[in-house]
Amino acid sequence: MNKQPLVAIIMGSDSDWPIMKAAAQMLADFDIAYTADVVSAHRTPDLMFSFAETAAQKGYQVIIAGAGGAAHLPGMVAAKTTLPVLGVPVPSKHLQGQDSLLSIVQMPKGIPVATFAIGEAGAANAGLFAASILANHDAALAGKLAEFRTKQAAKVHAMELSDKP
Numbered sequence: 001m002n003k004q005p006l007v008a009i010i011m012g013s014d015s016d017w018p019i020m021k022a023a024a025q026m027l028a029d030f031d032i033a034y035t036a037d038v039v040s041a042h043r044t045p046d047l048m049f050s051f052a053e054t055a056a057q058k059g060y061q062v063i064i065a066g067a068g069g070a071a072h073l074p075g076m077v078a079a080k081t082t083l084p085v086l087g088v089p090v091p092s093k094h095l096q097g098q099d100s101l102l103s104i105v106q107m108p109k110g111i112p113v114a115t116f117a118i119g120e121a122g123a124a125n126a127g128l129f130a131a132s133i134l135a136n137h138d139a140a141l142a143g144k145l146a147e148f149r150t151k152q153a154a155k156v157h158a159m160e161l162s163d164k165p
């Protein structure tokens with residue numbers, strides 16, 4: 001049986017997918033069902049509105065929205081839903097994602113978007129953060145997150161620096 005997707009990943013263009021895939025990978029690693037689609041506030045405003053308006057009734061609990069440049073998508077989606085929106089600034093061609101970051105992070109008081117780091121690490125962390133939100137009501141998932149941290153720490157403990165002068 002297909003599981004109810006709890007996380008919706010959306011992005012402004014298919015050109016964002018190589019970055020946003022890191023969020024999808026993280027969710028897949030934690031066995032969290034998700035959807036991933038292209039939705040643009042600028043290019044498909046009606047689709048963006050209907051997506052945001054129906055997201056809660058479709059059973060999503062978290063929305064991860066990635067966009068580059070004038071990255072209005074996360075903020076506009078947040079304006080139409082009270083679900084938590086995690087914004088991922090996608091690196092842009094001319095300004096390397098500084099524009100995306102500032103567009104996403106500088107929301108006016110009253111409509112929050114949780115903003116992550118520019119690029120793949122930010123997308124991966126958005127996936128992890130979505131897992132943390134869901135883990136509040138899912139003990140098994142909370143256990144998996146704890147295990148992830150333990151394994152990560154073990155990798156750092158095992159790091160050895162070669163060629164020390």
Ligand SMILES: Nc1c(C(=O)O)ncn1[C@@H]1O[C@H](COP(=O)(O)O)[C@@H](O)[C@H]1O
Nearest residue numbers: 012013015040041042067068071072073
């Ligand atoms: N920032 C937005 C929005 C939006 O915010 O609605 N829609 C598309 N885009 C961004 O435009 C960039 C270039 O898109 P193309 O590669 O399709 O030209 C992408 O990073 C996308 O997220």
